Amino acid sequence: MSWQQVYEQWLNEENLPENLKAELKDLNEDPEKCEDAFYAPLEFGTAGMRGILGAGINRMNIFTVRQATEGLARFMDAQGIEVKRRGVAIAYDSRHMSPEFAMEAAKTLAQHNIQAYVFESLRPTPELSFAVRHLNAFSGIMITASHNPAAYNGYKVYGEDGGQMPPADADALTKYVRAVENPLKVEVLSENEAQMSDLITIIGEEVDAEYLKELQTVTINQALIDEMGKELKLVYTPLHGTGKMLGEKALQQAGFEKFVIVPEQAVADPNFTTVKSPNPEEHSAFEYAIRLGEKEGADLLIATDPDADRLGAAVRLPDGTYQVLTGNQLGAIMIQYILKAHQQAGTLPENAVVLKSIVSSELATEIAKKYDTKMVNVLTGFKFIAEKIQQYEVDQSQSFMFGFEESYGYLVKPFVRDKDAIQALVLLAEVAAYYKKEGKTLYDGLQDIFEEYGYFEEKTISVTLSGIEGSEKIKALMAKFREEAPKAFAEVPVTQTEDFKALIRVTTADGHSEALKTPPADVLKYYLEDGSWIAIRPSGTEPKIKFYIATRAASQEEADQKIKEFEEAINTLTA
Template sequence: MSWEQVYEQWVNSDKLDDKMKAELKDLGKDPELKKDAFYKPLEFGTAGMRGILGPGVNRMNIFTVRQATEGLARFMDTQDPETRRRGVAIAYDSRHMSPEFAMEAAKTLAKHDIPAFVFESLRPTPELSFAVRHLQAFTGIMITASHNPAEYNGYKVYGEDGGQMPPEDADALTKFVREIDDPLEIQVLSDEEVRHSGLVNIIGEEVDEAYLKEVKTVTINQALVNEMGKDLKLIYTPLHGTGKMLGERALKQAGFEQFKLVPEQAVADPEFSTVKSPNPEDPAAFEYAIKLGEQEDADLLIATDPDADRLGAAVRLPDGSYQVLTGNQIGALMVRYILEAHKQAGTLPENAVVLKSIVSSELPTAIAKNYRVGMVNVLTGFKFIAEKIKQYEQDHSHTFMFGFEESYGYLIKPFVRDKDAIQALVLLAEVAAYYKKQGQNLHDGLEEIFKEYGYYAEKTISVTFSGTEGAEKIQAIIEKLREEAPKEFAGSEVLLTEDYLKQESVDANGVTQKLLTPAADVLKYITLDETWIAVRPSGTEPKIKLYIGVKGHSPEEAKQKLADYEAELRKITE
C-alpha cells in the first residue's frame, strides 16, 4: 500500500476523534508534511520510538502507541501465564498527551488480559526503572521524549531488570510491532471495561517512598552533609518536568536545607514555555536559574530534563558569573569524589569498577586508574551499562561504583538501571558540600583535577538531516568513512581505527584485533596526540553525531586543539 493510500485510509476512518480529523485536514494542505507523516511507519527500534505528535503512521498518536503496545502484548503472550501475570509498570512525563498515551497502553494490555500498574501522575524515568524491579513486573513502559522540544513525545520499553530491554527481547518485540499492518484496527478495552476488569492498577506514594528510601543510600558521607548541608546554597530547576516532587524530597531527606526551586520552571508545562529547549546540555536552559543564583549568591545551579534522567549543572566562577559544566566535567567530579570518599572511609572495594560509554571523556579513566579502579567502556546507551551491572551481580567479578555517559546521564546506585538525575542531584550537592567545607566550589575542584591529570576537553557536534532524504545522507557519510578510512585528522596521524559494526580495530600497521562489544554503527579514531574522534548516527533522531576528545597541557592548548579538530570534522558533513 502506498503512503497516499494509507493517508486516505486515515482520512476515511471512523476511529479518529474530531481533533485528529481537523489535524489531518490541516496536514493535507501541505504536501511535504503530509508525506512525512505517512511515507513510513514511525521507527520502532532498540525497544522504543520517538516522534512528532500528530496524525499519521510516522507520528506519535494514540494509534501508534497502541501499535507499540500491541506488539509488546503479543510478545508477552509468548511467555508462560505466571510471567504474563507479573504485568507492566507504566509512567509518563509532563508532555502533551503523555497521560493519554499511558492509559491507551494500559487499555491495550488489558485487552490481552495483562495487568498494568500506572502511576497516578507524572513521574521520572528512573522511578519507572525502579518500579519495574520493585513491583517485580515483567516489563515497563515510559512515555517520554526526554529533552526533545515540546512537539515531540516518545515511548520506551524496559526489561524486567529495570534496564532498557536487552537486544534479544527488543528484537523479538520489534518484530511483533512491525507485523501490525493497520494500527487503526487494534482493539482496546473501553473505559467502562477497564473499570470492571481489575487489570489497571493505579500506583503512587508507596513506590515513591520505596524509591526515596533507596536514594538515601546515595549519600556517602552523611556527617559532611549534616555539617555543610545547611550552608550550601543550591538552585534547582526541573525545567517544567517530572523532577520537582522527588528531587525536592530527596534533597530534604539527605539534609540539604538551603536549596531553592526556580519558581517559573517548577510548574509542569508541556510547552516548556520559559526555555527554547528543555535540555540541561544547553546553557540557555539555565537562564532563569542563573538569575535566581545571582540573587541568592548560590554555590551551585542544577537542572534536570523533563523526565529527570539527565542532569546539568552550572558553577560560580571567581568573578561571580556562572559557567555551565559539560557532562564529562560533571562525570569527572563525581568519579573523583566517589572514589576519594570511599577511600577515606575505607569502603573502596578491591574489585571496584566505573562504567562509561565509548564516546565519553578519558579524564575519568585517568582518575580511576590513579585509584587503581577499573574503567570499562561500553557502547552508547545506558542499557549497556545496565547489562554490565547485571553481569557483575551474577559473576561477582567487579563492584559497580558509578556509570555515566557524556550526554549528562549518571547512575550512582544500581537500584535503578538507567540514568538517574534524582540520584545525581543528591550526590552532586554532596560533592559541592565537600568543596565548600574547604572554602572552594566545583569550579575550584575541576581546576584541581585538570592540574593533576591534564586539561581534557570534549565536544559533541550534532548535524541534523531532516526529511525523507536525511537518513540516506547520514548513511552515505558513514559508508564513505568506512570505505576511505582517514589516515590523519588535523595533521595528527590516526594510530587506531575502531569499527564497532565490523567489531574490529585496526592499528596504523594494519594489525587487526577483535572488539568485544556488540555490533553498532560507530567509528572511532585514536590519534598520535592522544585525541579521540567518534562518528555515529543517532538512534532516535535524524542526526549524525561527531565526538571529539582532546588533552592539552593548558586550557588554551586544549581549546585550540578542539577548534582544529572541529573545523576538520565539520567538512565530513558538508
C-alpha cells in the first residue's frame, strides 16, 4: 500500500484513541509531515526501535508497540511452550506514554498465553537487563528512548542472556514483526482481562534488592571507601529519569556519605523541564549540577541519562571550575583504576579482557597492554559486548573486567549485560576517592594518564538529517565515501581502510586485502599515517550520520590542532 492508503486506513479505524484521531486530522493539513509519519514503519537498529511519539507507522504509539510485541510473541510461539512459560520481563522509564506502552506490551503477550513480568514503576534499563537473567525469562522489553529529547520514546528487546538481541536474533524477530501487516488489528487483552490475568505479574522491590546485592561486587577497595567515603564531595543528577532511586541507594550502600542530588532534576519529568536534552554527553545537561557543585565545593559531578544506562561526569579543575569529560576519557580513567587496583590486590586474572567498540579510543588499548590485559574490539552497540561476555561465560577463555563505548556506556560486572550507569556511578566515585586520598582530582588523574601514554583526543561529529530526504542523504553520503574513498584527510595519507559492510580491510600502499571477522555493519574506518583514525557510520536509532575522529599527539595543544584540521577536512568532504 502507498503511504496515503495507510493513512486512510488509520483515519477509518474505529478503535483509535481520541488523541491519535486528533493528530491524524492535523497531519492532513501538512502533507510532508503526514508522509513522514506513514511512509515506512519504524525499524530495529543497534538499540531497538525509537521514534517520535504520535500517530503513524513511523511513530511510537500503542499500535506500533503492539505490532513489535506481536512479532515477539509469534517469535516465542515458534520456540515452544517452555519459552512462553519463562516469559518476558518489562520495564519502562519516565517518558510520556512509557507506563502505557509497557502494559500494552504485556497485554499483547498475554493474548498469546505468554507470561509477562512488569515492573510496578519506572526502573533503569540495566535493572531490566538484570531482571531477564534473574527471573530466567526468555526475553525482556525496555520502554525508553534513552537520552533523546522529550518528543521521543522507544522499545528495546533483550535476549535470554540479558543483552539486547544480536543481529541474527534481531533479524529473525524483525521478520515476525514485519509479518504483522496491520498494527491496528493486533489483538490484546482488555483492561479488565489484564487486571484479572495470572499471565501479568507485577514485580519491583524484590528485584531491586537482588540487583543492589550484586552491585556490592562493583566496589574493588572497600577499605578505601571506608576511609574516604566521608570526605569525597559528590553531586549527582538523574536528569529527571530513573537513576535516582537505585543510584542513591547504591552510593549509600557503598559507603559514600557526602553526596547531594540536584533537587530540581531528582523528580521524574517526561518533559525534562530543566534541560534542552537529557543527554550527559552535552555540557548543557550539567548546568544545574555545576551550580550546585560550586556551592558545595564538590570534587565530582555525575549525570545519568533518563533510563540510567549512560553516565557523564564533570571534574573540578585547578581554578575551581568544572570540565565535562568525554566518554573515552571516562573509560580510560575507569580501566586504569580497575586494572591497577586488581593488580595491586593480586586479583587480576591472567586471562583478563577489556571490551570496547571499534569507534572508541585506543588509549584504552594502551592501558590494557601495560597490565597484560587483552583488548577486544567489537561493532558499535552494547549487544556485541554482551555477546562476547556470554561467549566467555560458556568457554571460560577470558575473564571480563570492563566494557565500554565512547558514547558514555560502561559495564563493570556482567550480572548486567548492557550499559549500566548505576555500576559506573559507584565505580567512578571510588576512583575519585582514590585520587582524593592522593591529594588529586580526577582531572589530575587524567593528566597523569596522558603523560604516561600520550595525549589521545577524540571527537564525534553528528549530522542530523531527518525525514525521507534525510534518510536518502545519509545513504548517498555512505555510498560516496565507498565509491570515492578518500586518499587523505587534512593532507595526512590514508594507510588502511576497513569496510565493515563489505567485511574487507585494504592496505593503501600495495592494495593487499584481507577479510574482517565481525558481523556486517554499515561502517567505514580509515587509518592515517600519523596514527590517527576516522570512522563513519549512520546511527542505528536516530536520523544521523556520525563521523568519529581520533588522534594521538605529544601534547594537548598538538592533539587539539589535529582534531580541528581533521574536522575541517570532513566538513569539506561532506559539503
